[in-house]
Amino acid sequence: MKNNVPELRDEHGLSQGDLAAAVDVSRQTINAIERERYDPSLELAFKLADFFDCGVSDIFDPELDSN
């Protein structure tokens, strides 16, 4: 699923490992989300939204899904 996790992460000055630690997943999971290889669960999507202090739809955009 298209997302702007890399942009949000850069804005916050975080590495993939930092973000992974913050939302309690592995760095590989964050990497897979950023590369649109893995769609996170609702729980993780909400955790990311909570972390970045925005809505889920501000991060993920199913309309632009390339798959």
Place this chain on the structure above:
Amino acid sequence: MTETDIDAAKAALHRRERYERWFNWSLGIFVGLWFVLITAGSLLEESLLVYTGTVSFYLGYAIAFGIYFGTDVDIEDERDKRIGNEAAGLLMLVLMAVMLLVYPPGIALEFAGVTELPGLFWHSFYAYCALFLAYGACHSYIERRRS
């Protein structure tokens, strides 16, 4: 999230990664050793090697289970679990393809007198049947939990 929170979260992540490594290594080393020892024991007809291998096997699983169930660390995240589920699904698909392509024609050919199937064919057929029955039971159990 403050800098301190991030540091604490990173420490938790590193702990998980460390436990995951121990989990994988304990299984890899001790179960690998079991395989080597029982192979050597069979070839050399040395029962002590087989017994040592058996101890090694259970030691590996004891460590792995200890890490998995005995600590508060969840060594798999949601992606790891999904990978496991999808791999299991793919495996079932492959097994089903083999089941469909091999067994019905094989059995029909034997009953037509065209060929005589080896015992291994029938043993594997029954193993396949048991596997699919077990899969059906697991599927029903999970479906009931999710309904």
